[in-house]
Amino acid sequence: MRKVSNRLLILVSCILLVLVTITPALAQNPITITFMGHGHPEEHEIFTRLIEKYEERYPHVTVNYINVPPAEYMIRLQAMVAGNQTPDVFYLPAGDLMPWADSGLLADLTELVANTDLFDEANIWPEALARYRYDGNMVGQGPLWALPKDVGPWALAYNADLFKEAGVPLPDPDVPWTWDEFLENARKLTRGSGNDRKWGAAFYTLEAAVWANGADWLDETKTRVTVDDSKFIEALQWVADLRLVHQVTPTREEEQSMGGYSRFINGQIAMFPMGPWDQPAFWRLPFEWDLMPWPVSPNTGKNATWIGSMGFAVSSRTKNLQEAFNLAAFLALDREGQQLNYELGMAVPNLIDMAETGFLNMDKPPANRKEFLRIITDYGRRPINEYTYDNEWIDAFWQGVDAVYAGRKTAAEFCKEIQPEMQSLLDRAIARQEQQRQRNR
């Protein structure tokens, strides 16, 4: 009996010993991760809610959420990086991906995405992820450096009431107009004078015209500026002529004194480009509106527009990589958060199944909300600056193009004149990229 009790005692002691040793390992140490972003009050509220949910799911993690004004954001972020206080998770504009990824400040998320059970990679718009891939040479391929906060298809909206008043049939959601049809209808929609003046369209998005016409700012290797290409020049002149010759958009002065957005809201403009984030404001409009496909160029029969995006990056300096990644995944892809986002009219869901069901079946305008998805899957593109190290080369274009819009120069004169300057600025950006690559080696 004594032997038995001795053995029992030894056994109990052993179990106790094992328990004492492993218990602390089981209870995880509390950690804090920092998340920095910028956003308007609704976004801040949604994120606060998502963070609470995240903290419930991972009770050992506390999230310190820093929300700064958008204009200060990049400056603040740089200061934090310089002060060795990089947030664990932070917003990264897609256009800044290349230098940030090369700097080694971003954690490579490829493996983490492959192994996570928080979401299914196949259920995210491929384009939404692809723009955060970068192999040190070209964006769109290689390791993944961020998760998409949103996909922002730049669509074309129209004021249906103005169409009816002018006797213009509403655009077919499935058959895009050609540029000629666009111009012809815009002419019919441009009427009245003084305060009753109505315009066919707001200023036409230049990217939509240039890309549709088969041209681009850069060649395929993204190393040569191609704005002097005849197709580019033709598209630019077409856009400028909508104002200068055909007068179907507000003049440059009118545009500058009151932007197209305000004029569309006032019911003065029939066709106006919008992003999904404009929906909440447009839901309050007193007129009927919807989306139409972007017109196709007669030269190519194709249309195009851009898709904006913001990413959630994870710092490579984080001490809690997995938790930081989980937070980014939660903010980017959690179903509840995504649903709130689209219900509030802030974005198109990143999750394909949700976009194709809940989002598509919403009972709020635009009725043709499928156009948003069509842009994402069919004809939307990344803004061109996402392929280069900095924006100086394209800034030079935007700073000067006003001369064409004001009629001081023709598109051909301007493009031929600006191309060498843009090329030299682009060469400089490429040289910076090359220097960085050498340094990384």
Place this chain on the structure above:
Amino acid sequence: MQTKVSIYKQEKRWAYLFVLPAVLQFFLFGAGPLIYSLYASFTDWNVLFGVRFVGLANYREILVTERFWKAVYNTFFLMLGTPIGIACALMLALALNRRTIGSKLFRVIYYLPSVSSVVAISILWTWIYNYDYGILNTLLRMVFGVDGPNWLYDPTWIKPSLILMGVWRSFGATAIFYLAALQNIPQVYYEAAKIDGAGPWQSFWRVTLPLITPITFYLLVMGVIGNMQSFAEIHVMLSNGGTEYSGATIVYFLWQKAFQNYEMGFACAVAWILGSIIFILTLLQFKTMRHWVYDGS
């Protein structure tokens, strides 16, 4: 005697103590970054990538950068605002110096812009300059029947618009300086001038103007330094430095390089070039001061 010395010593100790915070502040937040920025201007420091010494490369590149020279030209153009502002302020001060009804109220009103935020003022003036709805063009249309230019978008008018706003913003404060100077001029000079048969114009030209030259000198120096560093209004009122970069100043160019392009080393070099320009201009002003500033001798 002994006690006097010790009191003096004690006072001296206290004096140093009082000065200490300012000195510390300067060395911690002024001199430190200053020296570092000089070093950084010889590197390719960029917040993301760390620091590598590149010698004079940044300076060489700045000198061949077209936009830098545009910014230099714009900055010097905007400096025209300094003498214009000083002249306007002097006229205002002369008017306010008369003891008329409401002169105190006017002093407050004219001083208000100087204590308002630059951003608020810039937004206000963006509306004043609005092509269609702006008060300025509306007035031009109503009073003179002419269509005003597109102030903030037409490359020809951007800089004059900025100058006008700058003058409006600063001349109240400048006038206060002049007012103090005017009130410091002893009446006896004017009485003596009167006895000698001087009229009002001669009194102003021969008495007032020379006696306020020290203040004019001070205002000129400070005005040039301030105008060389204009940034906030350009950032708020113009997008991307304005049409054809015609409103961008050196500091705006610097800011773009540092915070949009991550080129801190390059931006530091621009800052040192700007610092040198300001130093040379100030030095020139001091060198020429004995020719025109009346120092009482």
